[in-house]
């Protein structure tokens with residue numbers, strides 16, 4: 001059994017803050033501070049360029065990829081770290097389109113995160129081969145699958161509502177029709193159990209700064225199924241994805257397996273923070289995290305519904321269909337979130353009217369949920385959010 005009292009002590013959590021925003025940015029793992037300072041002082045400071053060999057900087061993206069692979073049911077050498085999730089989605093999609101030969105349709109749902117759609121639009125116009133991005137409502141995905149579709153690109157857990165697709169079932173239905181699948185795990189990795197091998201996924205990508213707690217700007221990861229990886233031609237053919245980067249050949253030749261999905265120089269400072277964050281996951285059973293997340297989410301929903309009837313549940317009521325967040329509709333959600341942050345309860349707002357709260361058992365317990373729900377009810381019921389100052393929008397919501 002995971003000891004959640006212990007895991008909570010492994011994070012720096014500011015006093016008097018109830019943090020319900022771990023789906024946007026995970027909190028600071030206590031050891032990340034010393035790990036990053038060590039990296040700066042002893043490695044960058046003392047080793048200088050020698051760090052690439054002597055401190056293993058060069059192999060960090062693959063080493064940490066293997067640690068993530070264990071968490072996500074993937075074999076060694078199938079996941080690599082680097083770049084941002086937007087870039088990793090672009091790479092996955094370019095490769096998937098290539099594998100799908102003469103089919104032209106990329107299917108996604110309207111609940112997908114905009115950057116995934118924007119990257120698809122950019123790629124389509126760059127390759128200029130009449131591909132089309134088709135969007136349907138999430139409930140219509142299964143019925144929309146057919147043999148004209150090249151790639152099905154979905155985000156597993158909806159960033160607004162927390163609604164979770166059945167990854168294994170949809171992947172199977174798609175593959176039966178010869179469709180290549182890409183799963184965005186932004187709100188899944190570290191949030192819900194994921195088994196990429198069991199689900200037979202073709203491509204997946206995700207970020208590490210949300211539920212995995214690697215810090216702002218932490219690198220993304222990409223997974224390519226071993227059955228495909230040696231057949232794909234990287235669209236972003238950077239030198240560190242080359243078979244022999246230090247041969248300095250004039251022609252690109254893809255590196256072995258997942259190494260070919262590297263692009264340029266990896267963010268070593270961020271990887272040091274990620275390494276500290278991943279240490280926390282070593283002793284953790286994801287099934288325990290899931291069970292606790294459901295228990296806390298159910299408690300949160302029932303407290304809010306009982307004490308704060310103005311908030312209308314936007315997440316699926318059935319726990320099995322939800323990721324690790326709970327969202328509510330409230331017309332003045334933005335102002336309410338601003339007022340809540342001032343009272344020490346941090347959640348966030350997504351247009352048009354979603355108040356979003358992440359339920360992260362590693363550092364949230366029953367007390368936090370009870371207190372958090374009480375403050376939310378107080379703030380919403382009191383109407384304090386009506387004050388002008390809560391209605392001015394910040395650049396980041």
Ligand SMILES: *Cc1c(COP(=O)(O)O)cnc(C)c1O
Nearest residue numbers: 084085086113155159184186207
């Ligand atoms: C957070 C998130 C992203 C973010 O992409 P970045 O390139 O890391 O900024 C992408 N997709 C989904 C589904 C997300 O939730």
